[in-house]
Amino acid sequence: MTDLFDLTGRVAVVIGAAAGGLGERMARALADHGATVAVADLEGQEDKLAETRALCGDTATAHAVDVTSEDSVRALADAVVAAHGRVDIVVNAAGVMLRREVGDTSLEDFERVMRVNVSGCWLVGREFGLRLAAAGWGRIVNVTTVYAERVGPVPESAYYASKAAVVNVTRSLASELGHSGVTVNAIAPAVFYPTAMTAPLGNDPERLEWFAQRTMLGRLGDPATDLAGPLVLLASPGSAYMTGQVVYVDGGWSAW
Secondary structure, eight states, X not given: OGGGGOOTTOEEEEESOOTTSHHHHHHHHHHXXXXXXXXXXXXXXXXXXXXXXXXXXXXXEEEEOOXXXXXXXXHHHHHHXXXXXXXXXXXXXXXXXXXXXXXGOOHHHHHXXXXXXXXXXXXXXXXHHHHHHHHTOEEXXXXXXXXXXXXXXXXXXXXXXXXXXXXXXXXXXXXXXXGGTEEEXXXXXXXXXXXXXXXXXXXXXXXXXXXXXXXXXXXOBOTXXXXXXXXXXXXXXXXXXXXXXXXXXXXXXXXX
């Protein structure tokens, strides 16, 4: 049974992998299960990306990418294949959050969040998905959130809208790529703390406690341990008959 989750010989790309975020933990989980990992993030994140690369083993490589640029995403795909000879697994953890009330959110703000979170997801899926399909095997894992089908107490309408859209981008890519041996799924965390994105919530302990008590397990997600298993499942041969799905890793939040 352990062979179902062995990623030895596979090449994985994790986008949005600068140290401190969930992408870093995802990259490390794939490396721990045998994958050769390429990590990517925006220019300007070189130091944090180097930290992640160092945690993923001697064969890991680091790359710059802007998921809102066709040329940049295509160049990343080319660079990974040039460095490692192939690509098998793609994890798209790139994303931005805008904690701002709707009256204080400009159209430009809203469109920026949608461009990174939704257009970026689609671009990564297109550029890497077609390569995986040509090879006849592949795994794409997009990162959405428990808020994909609900909203929370924090005013962030652009973020909520974008992550709901990621779910249907995932389903549509799964539909188109499935006959080529490529699965496309999404992983939906609740509040994981601490990460670079959730760190500001540390200034509001009452809200953090509310998030913890909102789950059936009565605690926040642990970035070090709670995502690795579900991610490795979706990236491995063990999920061969799973596609177009959203796997909630939320302590039971979505089941209330």
